[in-house]
Amino acid sequence: MDQRDDYDHLQKAGKRHLWMHFSRHGVYDDDHDIxxxxxxxxxxxxxxxxxxxxxxLAGLFVVQVGHGRQELAEAAAKQAGELAFFPIWTFAHPMAIELAERIATYTPGDLNRVFFTSGGGEAVETAWKAAKQYFKLTGRPTKTKAISRQIAYHGTPHGALSITGIPSLKEAFEPLVPTTVHVPNTNFYRAPEHGDDVEAFGRWAADQIEEAIIAEGPDTVAAVFLEPVQNAGGCFPPPPGYFQRVREICDRHEVLLVSDEVICAFGRLGDMFGSNRYGYVPDMITCAKGLTSGYSPLGAMIASDRVMEPFLQGTNSFAHGYTFAGHPVSTAVAMANLDIFERExxxxxxxxxxxxxxxxxxxxxxxxxxxxxxxxxxxxxxxxxxxxxxxxxxxxxxxxxxxxxxxxxxxxxxxxxxxxxxxxxxxxxxxxxxxxxxxxxxxxxxxxxxxxxxxxxxx
Structure with missing residues (x-):
């Protein structure tokens, strides 16, 4: 098959068989190729x-170390030759343990427990489920709701999509998981209040979270989900003092703060975690993408010792997991990827x-x-x-x-x-x-x- 025939075959097969993500397939006709x-x-x-x-765009905010890094391909091949797959359901394998330990050295505060997932949406889903069960295990079963920001994107699973603050992405899949509330984001360019004072605007935006918690009832709210820099809408950085104020609010009302760092972790903001850059300690971090630079799928929810503590008692269990989470090949690639981060x-x-x-x-x-x-x-x-x-x-x-x-x-x-x-x-x-x-x-x-x-x- 020559190059032209191969190209024609790919186009024909792609248009006939491949269901691409977030794509308008109707545009790919005889005059428009994939x-x-x-x-x-x-x-x-x-x-x-x-x-x-x-x-x-680093693929999709993913390929931190650049394309074509042979040592990452070699790390994958080496691990596949030794142990290609084993789940971390009750059992473990060395790469998952070593990577969890390494990640914990980068996190702020006491975020020491790493729950691996296959990707970012799964990490967000995991964080919300963990927050709900945490409050049930600690005697506050009515704390189930999630708060996030308008236009914020947090993933495609039903729970993560409910947390997402983009109505047009949700309409086709409603009804979704109930009990999510959305508050203003930190787009200072279009600030509805304090447009001439970024710090005052940041305090106002943070205070909207407290108002939402009070309006819903503090005994009903489990978690607040925020990206260090909000992606959807076009990169909204936090105003000075914003996250410190949010941390105070969450502590006052006993609400867990989840830092969604699926994009912002692993160098995107010049630190392993965006929460480090902006000086706040969340209760959970969700991450994925840059953890492996996209050379193999992997994500994680990282929890504080406080969040993990009730799950360590007696016969308690977090009945949640994914077949390919903590995959031996993916965790080996992540370790090699982090080696590049540190060496370079x-x-x-x-x-x-x-x-x-x-x-x-x-x-x-x-x-x-x-x-x-x-x-x-x-x-x-x-x-x-x-x-x-x-x-x-x-x-x-x-x-x-x-x-x-x-x-x-x-x-x-x-x-x-x-x-x-x-x-x-x-x-x-x-x-x-x-x-x-x-x-x-x-x-x-x-x-x-x-x-x-x-x-x-x-x-």
């Missing part, structure tokens, strides 16, 4: 036609260059369509606006035309893989591998400038 990525090396990926793209000082690399990354992206603020550039570490959102002076955003039809009708395809055609997102106001998200350097920042800015300039002319 993008098929076949190779990755460092900061770049290649499609089945041989075209190269800068991966400015990737967290230090992010902290040393995040200012240059931000500064390069902020050059785009001279474009009329760019309203805001925000984020931290290697995790940024660029909000697009219809009117820069008034911050007027696009309506649904305009956003559809701008993002899906033009930008997504145009950026990819220009060799930049990133994300044009409309789960809130229209944004472009950039989250490159942690090995990115100034030349890559420049390439992103130049490509974005070219495409966004053209987008302006189409409006």
């Amino acid at each position: 993008p098929v990525i076949v190779k990755g090396d460092g900061m770049y990926i290649w499609d089945s036609r041989g075209k190269r793209y800068l991966d400015a 000082k990737l967290n230090e690399q992010v902290r040393e260059t995040e200012g240059a990354f931000r500064g390069t992206l902020e050059k785009l603020l001279d474009l009329d369509i760019v309203g805001d550039v925000r984020g931290d570490g290697f995790f940024y959102g660029i909000e697009l606006v219809k009117d820069k002076a008034t911050k007027e955003t696009f309506n649904d039809a305009e956003s559809e035309k701008l993002l899906r009708g033009f930008l997504s395809k145009a950026l990819f055609d220009h060799g930049l893989y990133c994300r044009a997102d409309d789960r809130g106001d229209p944004v472009i998200q950039l989250s490159p591998p942690l090995i990115a350097e100034q030349s890559h920042f420049d390439e992103m800015e130049q490509t974005l400038r070219s495409v966004l300039t053209k987008a302006q002319s189409l409006l």
